[in-house]
Amino acid sequence: MRKVIPFGRRAVAPNTPRDVKAKCAHRNLRLVEHGGIVMCADCHVTLSPFWALSMLSEQYALAMGHIHRLKSRIQLADARILELSRELDAMSPGEKKPE
Ligand SMILES: [Zn+2]
Numbered sequence: 001m002r003k004v005i006p007f008g009r010r011a012v013a014p015n016t017p018r019d020v021k022a023k024c025a026h027r028n029l030r031l032v033e034h035g036g037i038v039m040c041a042d043c044h045v046t047l048s049p050f051w052a053l054s055m056l057s058e059q060y061a062l063a064m065g066h067i068h069r070l071k072s073r074i075q076l077a078d079a080r081i082l083e084l085s086r087e088l089d090a091m092s093p094g095e096k097k098p099e
Contacts, residue, residue, distance in 0.1 A: 026055065 024043040029052055032039055038052040088096065
């Protein structure tokens with residue numbers, strides 16, 4: 001029986017500028033003062049200012065959610081450290097030696 005080795009899909013041609021624009025999420029904004037426009041610094045597409053503000057607002061909300069989750073984890077870790085410190089303080093000196 002033959003063994004089939006799977007290969008990943010590879011693009012035959014290099015990515016064209018059109019492919020790059022189609023795949024770009026436009027996360028790297030550039031404000032062009034002359035003309036007051038917003039462009040993507042990665043794919044150089046002119047973006048709607050409303051779209052840019054909406055995207056930034058969405059990214060800000062995601063970042064704030066991430067910060068909130070990290071703060072919660074830090075609070076849990078602090079509480080656990082306090083709990084373990086109290087347990088350690090309650091032990092007699094003989095019990096504190098590592099096994
Ligand atoms: Zn882009």
